[in-house]
Amino acid sequence: MxxxxxxxxxxxxxxxxxxxxxxxxxxxxxxxxIRYANFSAGESNAETLRKMVDLFEAKNxxxxxxxESMGYGDNYWTSLITxxxxxxxxxxxxxxxxxxxxxxxxxxxxxxxxxxxxxGTDVNLFGEGLLDAVSFDGKIMAIPQSFSTVVLVYNKELxxxxxxxxxxxxxxxxxxxxxxLKISALGKDIxxxxxxxxxxxxxxxxxxxxxxxxxxxxxxxxxxxxxxVASLEYMLxxxxxxxxxxxxxxxxxxxxxxxxxxxxxGMWLNGVWAFTDLKDRVKFPWGIEMEPGNLTKATxxxxxxxxxxxxxKYPEETFKFLTxxxxxxxxVQLRLDAQWELPTVGDPTVMQRYLADTPPDNKEAVLxxxxxxxxxxxxxxxxxxxxxxxxxxxxxxxxxxxAKQALDQAQAExxxxxxL
Amino acid sequence: MKANRIxxxxxxxxxxxxxxxxxxxxxxxxxxxxxxxxxxxxxxxIQWIPKEPSxxxxxxxxxxxxxxxVRGFINSVFVSVLLTLLPLLSSxxxxxxxxxxxxxxxRVLFSTFLLTMMIPGTITMIPNFITLRLLGLxxxxxxxxLPALSSSMxxxxxxxHFIKIQDEYLEAAIMDGASLYRLFFTxxxxxxxxxxxxxGLFNFMGAWNNFLWPLIILTQRKKWTLQxxxxxxxxxxxxxxxxxxxxxxxxxxxxxIVYLISQRYVEQGLSTGGLKA
Numbered sequence: 001m002x003x004x005x006x007x008x009x010x011x012x013x014x015x016x017x018x019x020x021x022x023x024x025x026x027x028x029x030x031x032x033x034i035r036y037a038n039f040s041a042g043e044s045n046a047e048t049l050r051k052m053v054d055l056f057e058a059k060n061x062x063x064x065x066x067x068e069s070m071g072y073g074d075n076y077w078t079s080l081i082t083x084x085x086x087x088x089x090x091x092x093x094x095x096x097x098x099x100x101x102x103x104x105x106x107x108x109x110x111x112x113x114x115x116x117x118x119x120g121t122d123v124n125l126f127g128e129g130l131l132d133a134v135s136f137d138g139k140i141m142a143i144p145q146s147f148s149t150v151v152l153v154y155n156k157e158l159x160x161x162x163x164x165x166x167x168x169x170x171x172x173x174x175x176x177x178x179x180x181l182k183i184s185a186l187g188k189d190i191x192x193x194x195x196x197x198x199x200x201x202x203x204x205x206x207x208x209x210x211x212x213x214x215x216x217x218x219x220x221x222x223x224x225x226x227x228x229v230a231s232l233e234y235m236l237x238x239x240x241x242x243x244x245x246x247x248x249x250x251x252x253x254x255x256x257x258x259x260x261x262x263x264x265x266g267m268w269l270n271g272v273w274a275f276t277d278l279k280d281r282v283k284f285p286w287g288i289e290m291e292p293g294n295l296t297k298a299t300x301x302x303x304x305x306x307x308x309x310x311x312x313k314y315p316e317e318t319f320k321f322l323t324x325x326x327x328x329x330x331x332v333q334l335r336l337d338a339q340w341e342l343p344t345v346g347d348p349t350v351m352q353r354y355l356a357d358t359p360p361d362n363k364e365a366v367l368x369x370x371x372x373x374x375x376x377x378x379x380x381x382x383x384x385x386x387x388x389x390x391x392x393x394x395x396x397x398x399x400x401x402x403a404k405q406a407l408d409q410a411q412a413e414x415x416x417x418x419x420l
Numbered sequence: 421m422k423a424n425r426i427x428x429x430x431x432x433x434x435x436x437x438x439x440x441x442x443x444x445x446x447x448x449x450x451x452x453x454x455x456x457x458x459x460x461x462x463x464x465x466i467q468w469i470p471k472e473p474s475x476x477x478x479x480x481x482x483x484x485x486x487x488x489x490v491r492g493f494i495n496s497v498f499v500s501v502l503l504t505l506l507p508l509l510s511s512x513x514x515x516x517x518x519x520x521x522x523x524x525x526x527r528v529l530f531s532t533f534l535l536t537m538m539i540p541g542t543i544t545m546i547p548n549f550i551t552l553r554l555l556g557l558x559x560x561x562x563x564x565x566l567p568a569l570s571s572s573m574x575x576x577x578x579x580x581h582f583i584k585i586q587d588e589y590l591e592a593a594i595m596d597g598a599s600l601y602r603l604f605f606t607x608x609x610x611x612x613x614x615x616x617x618x619x620g621l622f623n624f625m626g627a628w629n630n631f632l633w634p635l636i637i638l639t640q641r642k643k644w645t646l647q648x649x650x651x652x653x654x655x656x657x658x659x660x661x662x663x664x665x666x667x668x669x670x671x672x673x674x675x676x677i678v679y680l681i682s683q684r685y686v687e688q689g690l691s692t693g694g695l696k697a
Binding site for chain 1: 546
């Protein structure tokens with residue numbers, strides 16, 4: 001009996017001794033520790049990120065940055081959302097542009113205008129259009145950390161063979177269509193252009209045509225306005241009427257990138273991240289230009305931004321860190337060297353090396369596209385809207401609905417299901 | 421008649437073998453992917469057998485910048501052992517009380533415990549998170565172990581087993597002057613070996629593959645378990661599926677070892693431990 005009691009007591013003792021060992025260590029005295037949750041570095045740029053943070057800590061000896069790096073994907077959002085909901089948000093967290101509005105609408109991140117004023121940080125440090133992209137209700141809600149734009153990538157050889165001039169920055173839909181027709185005429189399975197027919201493309205194209213999915217005040221859905229219907233018709237016509245773009249069957253599961261590399265696509269929209277891959281694989285001369293617009297230009301913009309938690313105890317230190325990570329010249333250089341998207345600074349001189357790295361030439365198009373960057377519609381039920389509209393657009397793409405039918409149905413369904 | 425039976429047998433075996441092969445397919449895919457170079461992972465047509473197989477991924481996972489594979493492995497072993505043994509002890513103790521000790525409110529308490537089995541884990545996640553935050557236990561392994569200590573499933577299964585132990589055994593021991601502790605440790609537990617091993621195996625497998633809760637609790641990379649590390653290898657622009665598959669294959673080894681050790685008891689446990697219901 002004594003033995004068993006002794007065993008029991010021993011187990012309890014071990015438990016009480018072992019468990020506290022796992023508690024987190026205390027912060028070093030005299031130092032402020034800020035926590036930065038991030039995903040965009042991943043494994044490929046983990047070292048670059050570490051170097052950037054080391055630079056910051058060396059220049060700011062009183063601030064210690066605890067990196068909470070995760071991979072890209074659902075894991076990151078699950079962890080971040082739970083921590084915000086559970087009252088333990090990191091001081092700073094990285095969001096992509098797709099998630100930025102959802103977090104902002106839920107008031108997870110604080111406005112930064114007072115911190116800009118307090119620290120005397122110049123808003124002109126950032127590239128044109130970038131702070132607008134992260135503004136909400138007239139307030140700056142994040143520090144843009146890195147960005148990529150989408151541009152028109154084209155096959156110079158096909159343009160030459162079709163005897164048609166290369167795309168220019170002021171091109172409109174019609175210019176692009178004329179060129180696409182000539183290129184498509186070159187042969188079977190040679191296509192003038194490729195523009196996906198889905199929601200993300202649609203909300204951008206309608207803005208090129210002066211439309212939008214909501215009224216500017218965000219109080220009314222305007223999915224089926226005449227100019228939106230015309231926009232979708234234009235997207236569909238490229239496939240069905242003019243036949244300058246392959247249908248789903250004609251594409252036969254081939255990735256667009258492979259079709260371009262194989263010299264089968266004249267024009268194609270893609271992000272700047274594709275350049276490295278294209279440089280390796282493309283054997284013919286190729287170029288880039290800003291995406292053609294219609295009444296106005298509108299381009300896709302992807303970016304990662306740094307937000308400051310509404311509840312952080314150290315807003316100033318966190319602000320200092322996030323601005324440093326975006327604008328410090330050494331950090332910017334590290335980012336450029338690693339080809340880890342593009343830095344968000346406005347100073348054109350730092351971009352010289354990037355611009356000089358060809359092919360493609362005319363890298364200025366990458367930066368110029370930023371002026372026309374459009375944001376996805378700002379609403380809480382964003383993913384539901386995406387689903388509703390995308391389903392209808394795909395039915396139109398597959399010839400089951402006309403453009404007008406598709407958008408009328410999408411408008412009716414969205415009006416019923418989405419609260420504004 | 422007899423020939424019919426043989427034909428039936430053959431068809432049945434063919435069908436079962438087909439199902440077995442089907443369930444092995446993902447495993448085969450894992451092995452195949454782990455031996456590929458990155459370009460070959462998404463190659464079309466699919467390369468079931470890699471054209472240029474290499475063990476590079478198995479080397480590379482030990483030299484990652486972001487994830488310390490060895491450390492993750494050790495963390496996983498440590499956490500899994502704790503999560504196997506401690507809930508086993510706490511469940512067995514509670515189950516013993518529910519099965520063999522009379523006290524007031526026993527039925528109500530036990531029913532309440534059973535009711536908690538009806539609540540999905542996702543619902544208690546944020547409340548548990550907040551509780552642990554208030555206790556200052558975020559980013560600790562304690563936070564992983566603590567919620568697992570009251571496992572209603574474990575208590576229920578063990579109680580069903582303990583109830584079947586003849587009261588005469590215990591009465592005889594009490595006559596000889598044995599205390600409750602002695603009853604529990606020297607009589608009840610040895611008699612319950614099969615169910616303990618079965619539960620232990622389930623605990624270990626659950627702990628080893630545990631993902632969501634550690635993901636939320638552990639934000640410091642040095643405390644990450646293997647599973648967190650593997651899942652967080654991907655990034656915006658690159659895939660590391662060959663690394664993930666290589667790591668996942670290595671991570672199966674402990675499960676196999678633990679299963680082999682406890683196999684003999686588990687078979688008994690599955691048939692006598694009340695699991696058949």
